Amino acid sequence: MTTYLTRLGTGFDVHAFTEGDHVWLGGIRIPADRGVLAHSDGDVALHALTDALLGAIADGDIGTHFPPSDEQWRGASSDRFLAHACDLVRARGGKIDHLDITVLAEAPRIGAHREAIRARIAEIANVPLTSVSIKATTTEKLGFVGRAEGLAAQAAATVRLPEIDLATADETAERRS
Numbered sequence: 001m002t003t004y005l006t007r008l009g010t011g012f013d014v015h016a017f018t019e020g021d022h023v024w025l026g027g028i029r030i031p032a033d034r035g036v037l038a039h040s041d042g043d044v045a046l047h048a049l050t051d052a053l054l055g056a057i058a059d060g061d062i063g064t065h066f067p068p069s070d071e072q073w074r075g076a077s078s079d080r081f082l083a084h085a086c087d088l089v090r091a092r093g094g095k096i097d098h099l100d101i102t103v104l105a106e107a108p109r110i111g112a113h114r115e116a117i118r119a120r121i122a123e124i125a126n127v128p129l130t131s132v133s134i135k136a137t138t139t140e141k142l143g144f145v146g147r148a149e150g151l152a153a154q155a156a157a158t159v160r161l162p163e164i165d166l167a168t169a170d171e172t173a174e175r176r177s
């Protein structure tokens, strides 16, 4: 029987606002009175979540896998980043148990888009809807978020990985001997 170890990874991302008429958030295009300055589509929720998954498997960060200096990622749709991180977890025999995101922004408000975002993330990550949570908060007008200079997201990803690495195998052998 395979023994699984639970791993929790966290991620954080920020993008500045600029002129525009929409913001990508959690894989959903949300109409807004501004846009986001970014090399990719600037989806802070998917970027934070991608980093959380990479953190759970200790495999670098979004910049390691998708360097901003690489022209092929200019304007890239961030669902590709999230899908890649999910693929890396599953390539190790891992299971994605839960994805939890908090968006920090004065605007846009996500309430009306919450279920669409959950459904989109569940689709990209190929997990049940009940395994995806998205929450939002303002920062009470404080800091760069409060001044509406940009928005941020933090995320946590809980995954299970099979206990197969050599160090662990050695420890187990020692305990038995």
Ligand code: MG
Binding pocket: 013, 014, 015, 042, 043, 044, 047
């Ligand atoms: Mg980013």
